[in-house]
Amino acid sequence: MISFMLNGKAVELDVDPSMPLMWVLRDELGMTGTKYGCGIAQCGACTVHMDGQPIRSCVMPISAVSGKKVKTIEGLSEDGSHPVQKAWHQHNVPQCGYCQSGQIMSATALLEQNSNPSDEDIDNFMQGNICRCGTYPRIKEAIKTAANLSLAKNVGGDA
Amino acid sequence: MKNLLENVSRRKFLKGSGLAAGGLVLASTIPAWSPAWAGQSKQTHDLNLFVSVNTDNTVNIVCHRSEMGQGIRTSIPQIVADEMCANWESVIVLQGLANEEYGSQNTDGSRSIRRFYTTMRQMGATARTMLESAAATFWRVPLSSVYAEDSFVHHKDSGKKLSFGYLAANAAELELPAVESLSFKSPDKFKLIGKEISSVDMHKFVTGSTEFGQDVRLEGMLYASIERSPVVGAKVKSFDAEAASKISGVVSTWQMPDQPTPVVFHPLNGVAVLATNTWAALQGRKALNIDWELGANSSHNSSTYLEELKRNIVTKGKSIRNAGDAYTALENASRSLNATYTMPYLVHAPMEPPAATAVVKDGECEIWACTQTPQSTQNNVAQALGIDKSKVKVNVTLLGGGFGRKSKPDFSVEAALLARQTGKPVKVVWSREDDIRQGYYHAVSAQHFIASLDERNNVTGWIQRTAFPSISWTFSGVTDEPQVGELSLGFGDLPFELDNLACETHKATGHIRIGWVRSVSNIHHAFAAGSFVDELAVETNTSPIQMWNKLIGEDRHVDPKAEGFEYGNYGDPMEVFPIDTKRLKNVLNLVVEKSGANKTTNEGEGWGICVHRSFVSYVAVATKVKVADGKVTVLEMHSAIDAGTVVNPDRVKSQQEGSMIFGLSLALMGEISVKDGAVEQSNYHDYPVLRMHQCPKIETYIVSSTAPPGGVGEPGTPPVAASLCNAIYHASGQRIRELPVNKHLRV
Ligand code: FES
Ligand code: FES
Numbered sequence A: 001m002i003s004f005m006l007n008g009k010a011v012e013l014d015v016d017p018s019m020p021l022m023w024v025l026r027d028e029l030g031m032t033g034t035k036y037g038c039g040i041a042q043c044g045a046c047t048v049h050m051d052g053q054p055i056r057s058c059v060m061p062i063s064a065v066s067g068k069k070v071k072t073i074e075g076l077s078e079d080g081s082h083p084v085q086k087a088w089h090q091h092n093v094p095q096c097g098y099c100q101s102g103q104i105m106s107a108t109a110l111l112e113q114n115s116n117p118s119d120e121d122i123d124n125f126m127q128g129n130i131c132r133c134g135t136y137p138r139i140k141e142a143i144k145t146a147a148n149l150s151l152a153k154n155v156g157g158d159a
Numbered sequence B: 001m002k003n004l005l006e007n008v009s010r011r012k013f014l015k016g017s018g019l020a021a022g023g024l025v026l027a028s029t030i031p032a033w034s035p036a037w038a039g040q041s042k043q044t045h046d047l048n049l050f051v052s053v054n055t056d057n058t059v060n061i062v063c064h065r066s067e068m069g070q071g072i073r074t075s076i077p078q079i080v081a082d083e084m085c086a087n088w089e090s091v092i093v094l095q096g097l098a099n100e101e102y103g104s105q106n107t108d109g110s111r112s113i114r115r116f117y118t119t120m121r122q123m124g125a126t127a128r129t130m131l132e133s134a135a136a137t138f139w140r141v142p143l144s145s146v147y148a149e150d151s152f153v154h155h156k157d158s159g160k161k162l163s164f165g166y167l168a169a170n171a172a173e174l175e176l177p178a179v180e181s182l183s184f185k186s187p188d189k190f191k192l193i194g195k196e197i198s199s200v201d202m203h204k205f206v207t208g209s210t211e212f213g214q215d216v217r218l219e220g221m222l223y224a225s226i227e228r229s230p231v232v233g234a235k236v237k238s239f240d241a242e243a244a245s246k247i248s249g250v251v252s253t254w255q256m257p258d259q260p261t262p263v264v265f266h267p268l269n270g271v272a273v274l275a276t277n278t279w280a281a282l283q284g285r286k287a288l289n290i291d292w293e294l295g296a297n298s299s300h301n302s303s304t305y306l307e308e309l310k311r312n313i314v315t316k317g318k319s320i321r322n323a324g325d326a327y328t329a330l331e332n333a334s335r336s337l338n339a340t341y342t343m344p345y346l347v348h349a350p351m352e353p354p355a356a357t358a359v360v361k362d363g364e365c366e367i368w369a370c371t372q373t374p375q376s377t378q379n380n381v382a383q384a385l386g387i388d389k390s391k392v393k394v395n396v397t398l399l400g401g402g403f404g405r406k407s408k409p410d411f412s413v414e415a416a417l418l419a420r421q422t423g424k425p426v427k428v429v430w431s432r433e434d435d436i437r438q439g440y441y442h443a444v445s446a447q448h449f450i451a452s453l454d455e456r457n458n459v460t461g462w463i464q465r466t467a468f469p470s471i472s473w474t475f476s477g478v479t480d481e482p483q484v485g486e487l488s489l490g491f492g493d494l495p496f497e498l499d500n501l502a503c504e505t506h507k508a509t510g511h512i513r514i515g516w517v518r519s520v521s522n523i524h525h526a527f528a529a530g531s532f533v534d535e536l537a538v539e540t541n542t543s544p545i546q547m548w549n550k551l552i553g554e555d556r557h558v559d560p561k562a563e564g565f566e567y568g569n570y571g572d573p574m575e576v577f578p579i580d581t582k583r584l585k586n587v588l589n590l591v592v593e594k595s596g597a598n599k600t601t602n603e604g605e606g607w608g609i610c611v612h613r614s615f616v617s618y619v620a621v622a623t624k625v626k627v628a629d630g631k632v633t634v635l636e637m638h639s640a641i642d643a644g645t646v647v648n649p650d651r652v653k654s655q656q657e658g659s660m661i662f663g664l665s666l667a668l669m670g671e672i673s674v675k676d677g678a679v680e681q682s683n684y685h686d687y688p689v690l691r692m693h694q695c696p697k698i699e700t701y702i703v704s705s706t707a708p709p710g711g712v713g714e715p716g717t718p719p720v721a722a723s724l725c726n727a728i729y730h731a732s733g734q735r736i737r738e739l740p741v742n743k744h745l746r747v
Helices: A021-028 A083-090 A100-113 A119-126 A136-153 B010-015 B023-028 B072-084 B112-139 B164-172 B202-207 B241-246 B278-286 B302-313 B326-331 B374-385 B410-422 B432-437 B471-476 B522-539 B544-552 B581-595 B649-669 B718-732
Strands: A002-006 A009-013 A047-050 A053-056 A069-071 B044-046 B051-054 B059-063 B091-095 B146-149 B152-155 B161-163 B222-228 B235-238 B250-255 B270-275 B291-293 B318-323 B335-343 B355-361 B364-369 B392-396 B426-429 B445-453 B459-467 B501-505 B605-614 B617-628 B631-642 B697-702
Touching: A021 A047, A021 B278, A047 A100, A053 A100, A083 A100, A083 A136, A083 B202, A100 A119, A100 A136, A100 B202, A119 A136, A136 B649, B044 B164, B051 B112, B051 B164, B059 B072, B072 B091, B072 B112, B112 B146, B112 B152, B112 B164, B152 B164, B161 B164, B222 B278, B222 B410, B222 B432, B241 B250, B241 B278, B250 B278, B250 B410, B270 B278, B270 B410, B302 B335, B302 B445, B302 B459, B326 B445, B326 B459, B326 B501, B335 B522, B355 B410, B364 B374, B364 B410, B374 B392, B374 B410, B410 B426, B445 B522, B459 B522, B522 B544, B522 B605, B522 B718, B544 B581, B544 B605, B581 B605, B581 B617, B581 B631, B581 B697, B605 B718, B617 B649, B617 B718, B631 B649, B631 B718, B649 B697, B649 B718
Parallel strands: A002 A069, B059 B091, B222 B426, B364 B392, B459 B501, B631 B697
Antiparallel strands: A002 A009, A047 A053, A047 A069, B044 B051, B051 B059, B146 B152, B152 B161, B222 B270, B235 B291, B250 B270, B318 B501, B335 B445, B355 B364, B355 B426, B445 B459, B605 B617, B617 B631
16 A cells, blocks of 8 residues: 555555556546656656655656655646746647646746746756647746746745 | 547537538538437537537537647637637637548648638638528518627617527528628638637646546546557567566457558557556566567668668659759759758657547447547548448547647557457557657658759759658558659749759658658758758858849749649649749748848857748748857747738747747757667657757747638748758858758757
8 A cells, every 4th residue: 555645635545566656647546637758757748746846757656655745737726826827828838738737847846946047947947848849938938927926926835 | 437528429410411521522512501409409509510509608619620739729719700700708619520521630731721711711600690690580670780799699770689699599490591692701800810819728738637648538448558560561470478467457468460561550560468557558568578570671771771762862863843954954064063961760759649549339439539630540440340430439639749640540440459359448558669669750861952053153954853762652562752742742843943954753662651740741852952052052152042032033933733743732722822932032031031140140150041832831941050069059040931811820820939849859859760670769868859958049920911821730840950951051161961960960
């Protein structure tokens, strides 16, 4: 039995301890907001927060999640009102949308660590998240907008 | 079962109409509506195939094309709602099931708006006219005294109004008006067309509540992962079913039925592992230990193959278009310039690997798939199961990117076969490795150009040759040279003013599945032609912009047919969509002016330009790079597009941004290599695509135009590679003729 906190709720389940968190979320718990893109920590589509840190859930065995706090895109806000989500909307960031859960989770983590990132900070932090559709210019702008929204509202994160 | 993307109900699509089946009929016809809805739902009243009105005053509009990031689930309803005078906030978008009555649903070839703009306006106008008629009858006033606005019909004199929802039942009983009787808005009255409207799926995108093909979940569903033949045509000799079955979570294994050749859209041979979750299925695959009989294609090696193409391409080939006598011009030339350009195989690598879910029950099949092509999915599944296609229902989910990969229905056929075999719902999950290794690849290619020059640096003759394995090989198994359809993509339609022109092809046969990738053969043709124009500018000491304008020549309509080439023009008539050199020069001059690409740069920096017409739209790109210490940095990209009438400028802009980045990915790093018949790459670490830190500043300029709408999803990509390599030359003096760039410089 493995237990952890998922978006503020306790979860307990009996699965192969080597199964990555991503497949546990998607297949066992039916939380498909976290996406599969590569399975080898190359694309960032599966990004979630574990104890406040962004991780690639496709390479995180569920055994290592035991006792941790996990936040997924579904736990970011009740209604899409997180500053990052709002900024994404404002800049019409998504094309196909498939990478965007991961992009948003990485961007949120970045802003939690650095409330006013420079272009270079954004490049460095976000380069693990691929967007095959090519929404990078808008992601960058949206992160800056979100930074302003967050500063104004002082929205922090608690994993 | 989870709440999937809302699809049109089967009842609604079966209800049908007297419309003749098949592609383009709908483009000029309104389906005959059968007033058979009496006794059905009291909530929803159908006005035509695409539009129904609910009694709560909301309006349902069908999007029959697949959403893969281009914004079609927003722009199709935008057109209908505008012409219908519906309030945008009250529009509900329904995703169309596979249904020939809609016309073609094959969402590729940059043709959703190009082919359906008029039809969608007709659908909106029909619905509006019926609602207006219903109101006029209700008030007993002349039709001319009423008008629709914002989901109400108003009476001009009295100021009375009735909502669409109130009128819906009466309107639905009316005869469909004849197309000729419809009136259309003048463009200055548009409220939605031409406006930057956010995606109807935006909230789902940002909250992760989207339903992609990979996300489908059905009660009691098995997850399948298939170990497929590494070489096209390879067969399974044996495998270890027992070892795979021992993996916790694995339910069963099944050898996929051997498929006939040519490969077409058949699933590849292989062994499926079915499990209670994806992870277990993937682990089971590792234990299969398949022994393959590899077959003839295992002798294919892409590097030696390309060397052979390069050897042949410098020799005279088979003529496909000819003007004057380019060979005599060459003999008489004061000097000549020649160059060979090559590109490797490429693969789509959409962010979401293919996935399909199927249920087979009581002789019927239902599919949920991230497909660009629901109708061909329906046909191919029906064929594979040996049932009538009316027994196959295809639900289209959102697509996590497509780029052409998902217009091949092989993955849905796999799901259908496995669902029938197991008697359970089955989701086939393609891994990234499957996607990279078992794709339908953009062809490896070689191009050769020879220009003849006189003393005054005029181009007096032009010879161009191309060689690449054809997409048709995938379907015939025997085609061994480029076909007209592919040569119509930026080769046989060369828009230059030349007295002496020879366009030729060389043979090349297929060994791996060749398919269409975003902008298809335009990718290599525009790279080669666009690079060669720049080389000519350098050779003659002319500025690139001058050389381009000189070669394109006078304002005119180019007619490749007059020079013996059966040009396809993307399936559209030349009278409506000519090759217009004025528009071509216009986008080029616009991008140069806006970007400053004709200005001098700092040491180690340079600009490159290229212009190309494809999918009946015109795109010019200007790229600025810096080259230092063997590393290229892309600083800026500017593109100008003339796509005629634009429905949603923000989505056109985002497609241009995406096309620049797609083009940069392939030009900088894109390479699939094949060794002993098998693809060597497997994931994003060895098939890299552009990342945030490599992404330049991107600007887009949209030419304002009332011309009929052209393509948007693809035309941005072709000019990228040449503009990039031209920029690298002007920054560093290094001419790159063999892509990708990372073979020559760090990126
Ligand atoms: S799926 Fe985890 S990084 Fe790609
Ligand atoms: S929006 Fe499609 S992959 Fe990023």
